[in-house]
C-alpha cells in the first residue's frame with residue numbers, strides 16, 4: 503500500500519494555478535491521462551460553492567433520520583434517496599446515495615453545468631461535451647458503506663468510450679475515510695464482465711478484484727478538489743473508518759458524439775444537455791464487446807452490488 507507522500511508523485515495532479523494558465527494542459531499531462539486513465543484537479547469548485555452544496559446536503563442527511571427505507575422519487579419512479587439498510591437509524595443516519603441532486607437543487611445544477619473539471623474534460627476528450635448523470639455518494643461515520651470494484655462503462659455503455667466520471671470531493675478525502683481506489687492503466691485493458699452466474703452484479707469477479715486491487719492507488723485530496731476518471735478505469739472503495747463524513751458529488755460527462763446503448767440507469771430531465779461546445783448530431787463508434795447491463799430495480803447500484811454475495 504502506498505502512503506500519502508508517495509501519492510503526490512504517483513498521481514498526475516493539476517494545481518489551481520496551472521489550471522488557470524491557457525496552456526495548462528500540456529502534452530505531458532494528456533499523455534499521463536492516456537496512460538493512467540485518471541488525473542487529480544485541485545479546487546475544481548470554489549469554497550463558497552462548496553459551502554452551499556454542503557448546507558443542502560446536511561439538510562438531506564437530517565431529513566433521512568425520519569426514514570427507514572429508501573425514499574423520494576426520480577423520474578422513473580425509483581427512490582431518489584438510498585440508505586444503508588443494516589446501519590441506518592435516526593441517531594446514526596446512513597444515507598449513502600442521492601440520485602440526480604441537480605433536479606432538486608439549483609446549486610448542484612449550476613456546478614454540473616460549470617466547473618473546472620468540466621473544462622479539463624473538454625480538453626481531454628472533445629470540445630463538445632454533454633451531461634449524462636449526477637449523484638452523491640456518502641460514507642457517513644459508522645455506515646460501513648463500501649463499493650466493490652467495477653468499471654463505470656459497464657453500467658453506461660455508449661458507442662465510444664469518451665466518458666468521464668468526475669468525482670468532486672465535498673470533504674477532505676484521506677487514506678482512512680474510504681477514498682476512491684483506482685487501478686492506473688486499467689482503462690486500456692479488458693472490459694471485465696459484471697455478469698456472474700446470469701446476474702448483473704455491478705462488479706467484477708472476486709478473482710479480478712483480488713488480482714488488480716494490489717495495483718490500486720487511493721485518490722486523496724482536499725474538499726473542493728476533483729478526481730477525473732476515465733469510465734473504463736477499474737475502481738472501488740472501502741469503508742470510512744473515521745468519525746467524519748466522506749461525501750462525493752459525482753458527475754458523468756460524455757463526448758457529444760457518444761450515443762448511449764442502454765437507457766440511463768439514473769434518468770433525469772437534464773440528460774444529454776450540452777454543457778461545453780455544441781450539438782453536432784454526429785455519432786462516433788469504436789469496437790468493443792460487452793454484455794449489456796441490467797437496468798437497476800433498486801434505488802442505486804449499491805443494491806445491485808449487494809444482491810449477490812461471492813460474485
Ligand SMILES: O=C(O)CCC(=O)C(=O)O
Nearest residue numbers: 639649681682738739750
Ligand atoms: O463512492 C465511492 O467511493 C465510489 C463511487 C463509485 O465508484 C460509483 O459510484 O460508481
